[in-house]
Amino acid sequence: MKNCQNIIERIYSDLKDIKDDGKVANYIPELGTISPNNFGAHITTAKKESFGIGDYDKKFSIQSISKILSLTLAYHLEGENLWKRVDVEPSGNAFNSLQQLDDDCGIPRNPFINAGAIVICDVLVTHLENPKDDFLKFCREIANNQTLEYCKKVAASERETGYRNFALCNFIKSFGNIKNDVEDVLDFYFHICALEMSCKELSEIFLYLTEDVKITYKEKEILNKNEAKRINAIMLTCGFYDEAGEFAFKVGLPGKSGVGGGIIAVQPNEYCIAVWSPKLNKKGNSYKGMLFLEEFTTATTSSIF
Numbered sequence: 001m002k003n004c005q006n007i008i009e010r011i012y013s014d015l016k017d018i019k020d021d022g023k024v025a026n027y028i029p030e031l032g033t034i035s036p037n038n039f040g041a042h043i044t045t046a047k048k049e050s051f052g053i054g055d056y057d058k059k060f061s062i063q064s065i066s067k068i069l070s071l072t073l074a075y076h077l078e079g080e081n082l083w084k085r086v087d088v089e090p091s092g093n094a095f096n097s098l099q100q101l102d103d104d105c106g107i108p109r110n111p112f113i114n115a116g117a118i119v120i121c122d123v124l125v126t127h128l129e130n131p132k133d134d135f136l137k138f139c140r141e142i143a144n145n146q147t148l149e150y151c152k153k154v155a156a157s158e159r160e161t162g163y164r165n166f167a168l169c170n171f172i173k174s175f176g177n178i179k180n181d182v183e184d185v186l187d188f189y190f191h192i193c194a195l196e197m198s199c200k201e202l203s204e205i206f207l208y209l210t211e212d213v214k215i216t217y218k219e220k221e222i223l224n225k226n227e228a229k230r231i232n233a234i235m236l237t238c239g240f241y242d243e244a245g246e247f248a249f250k251v252g253l254p255g256k257s258g259v260g261g262g263i264i265a266v267q268p269n270e271y272c273i274a275v276w277s278p279k280l281n282k283k284g285n286s287y288k289g290m291l292f293l294e295e296f297t298t299a300t301t302s303s304i305f
């Protein structure tokens with residue numbers, strides 16, 4: 001990508017010291033201990049060029065960004081039947097909302113809100129012999145990176161305060177859309193949210209969502225082109241909860257955020273970018289991360305629109 005390093009250096013210095021009204025997530029107490037000043041970004045292109053700035057090499061809690069990985073593995077294992085358990089419509093609600101589930105009879109609106117991600121975890125608990133170990137092996141294999149780990153402290157911290165997720169899982173189970181034990185499903189969910197990765201690692205692992213990058217798991221391609229198109233489409237329409245429209249409007253790429261302050265976005269023909277800044281706006285998305293991506297796609301004229 002032309003001038004990419006210069007562009008990210010300029011955006012980084014423009015944004016580094018701006019007033020950031022966001023707040024570090026502390027409803028998971030362990031996440032509240034992170035320094036709000038962390039700020040970094042990394043781009044990996046489909047041609048394997050690599051550009052980084054700031055804290056791009058520091059690992060952090062990827063939280064809901066892991067929902068792309070769990071969805072990918074569940075889709076790989078379950079095929080089109082998956083969509084009987086979870087829908088593909090934007091919810092227009094907060095990520096941890098219980099509101100629509102009753103009307104929708106326990107079928108979550110999409111796999112990226114907590115309700116949907118918990119159903120995806122249930123699918124994986126059914127398929128995998130040792131869900132936590134097998135999921136980690138999957139991530140390590142597709143990233144070609146054996147250093148990936150869960151942060152046990154974050155998983156335990158989330159479990160201790162996970163009242164809404166317990167409510168969601170039990171409620172969905174009352175409709176028959178959770179097949180396994182609630183404790184097992186949530187233990188798995190809390191761990192995958194506690195996966196730690198750096199911006200560099202994130203921008204590498206999601207290259208399978210770009211054109212012509214074929215990545216295999218147990219010697220089988222993880223997603224074909226059509227399946228990758230579908231994951232990108234769900235990211236575009238649902239990756240930012242009730243701010244998905246705003247992200248498409250300002251950034252114009254499929255993407256996904258996490259309450260650890262990370263965001264990844266994919267230009268399906270070209271590259272994957274990850275940014276990290278822990279302070280979140282009111283919708284639970286990284287304040288500076290959104291600004292960084294908006295400036296980046298504007299400067300490089302590389303949105304999908």
Ligand SMILES: NC(=O)CC[C@H](N)C(=O)O
Pocket residue numbers: 062063064065095096114158165193257258259260284
């Ligand atoms: N948006 C997020 O990153 C939320 C994930 C977090 N683990 C939760 O369940 O609340």
